[in-house]
Amino acid sequence: MSASKPILALNAFDASEAEELEGRTAEMVARRRETAGASSVLFYQEPIEMVRARGVFMFDADGNRYLDVYNNVPSVGHCHPHVVEAIVRQSERLSIHTRYLNETVQAYAERLLATLPPSISQLVMTCTGSESNDLALRLAEATTGARGVIVTETAYHGNTALTTEVSPSSLKGGSIPSHIRTLPLPAERAGDGPGDLAERFAASVRAAIVSLKADGHGLAGMIVDSIFSSDGVFADPPGFLKPAVEAVQAAGGVFIADEVQPGFGRTGTALWGFARHGVTPDIVTFGKPMGNGYPMGGVATRPGLLDRFCDSVGYFNTFGGNTVAAAAGQAVLDVIEREGLLANAEAVGAHLRGGLRELAxxxxxxxxxxxxxxxxxxxxxxxxSGAPDPEGAIRAINGLRRRHVLVGAAGPFGHTLKIRPPLCFERQHVDLFVETLDAVLTGDVRA
Ligand SMILES: Cc1ncc(COP(=O)(O)O)c(C=O)c1O
Structure with a gap:
């Protein structure tokens, strides 16, 4: 079993195997290495050149069709016509920075805030999840005057200097900064009774608070992705996060709900992942699915936090919440509502889990x-052994890829298949996925 792997290494193409590639793929990989250098991260043993996509399908340069069971950026479906049209229409009318009054932008902010708890009444728009979490961490520090932050042990919250500090899954050397405390995965254990997981998680948070205070860092807050994506997806039991969040808030810390992954309906029952746990965040951050491919993010918060921060630092974001982003964001919310995507995520998700458990x-x-x-x-x-098998997971992911089905990896050992299709996924797509996984487990994983 491998030791904990950095998130970008999971299911990544290994450049030392480049000579096994042929034809156009070999040429494209070589050109990419030339321009991107060591920063180039590609999926799969044989990377794919994608050229177009629609709904739940993507198409490569040879015209092969792939079932997308991985991508959450095109959350309401790849190239959704309503979103595309909104972007085109707004691009034709006005596409500019964010220092003018504009009805499209204002209406979007008001509509998005109306979906959040009433205490969360202000919104700063950004361009990415990283920018959003960066600002959220700065707000937490400005509010509390403390630097200590609590995160899960395989968390990923972004690529800026500040968000990398709270992303243990990015740190190759394993050197977590001294003002960060990590929490064990919220995994259920055999024999757990009701409330045991919640209490165990809250106890680890309370211990982290004591330790941060004892070491003089104080408590700025806790940032959590409530579906625990990079940790390996931990959803149940609903509400298990509540005592942990209450412990943070009672100790004067700020709770940041990172909705980059669970947000915009992914978890089915509500638009926001934190709602599944019955908690009220102090700050909510958004990203990826917000614009269905148009880069946009945001930070929503209680009014006092922005006041305190802006007393000492100016904040301006040239593109964050520009007119085209706002039009894309409106269209995404339209599609979620009109196409009943929350209910779809719930029903098709239950069918998916049922099919996978049957396969198990x-x-x-x-x-x-x-x-x-x-x-x-x-x-x-x-x-x-029943022990984590990251090599088996990689064989499964690449076997699925050869059969034109896309999934990813997650978790501390990279042995968790990350299964996260667009929200317009249907039962027939689930059945195709489960059938293909069945064949891959028999043919590739056992081989
Ligand atoms: C939970 C979470 N937060 C934040 C981010 C950063 O978002 P972005 O890559 O848009 O900066 C990611 C990206 O994967 C994420 O998964």
Missing amino acids: GRHPEIGAVRGAGLFVGLDVVGRD
């Missing part, structure tokens, strides 16, 4: 199947 009955290399809505984590484990 026939394949001992499937361990736990966890998730909510259309976000599922499936552990690949040793047939006899």
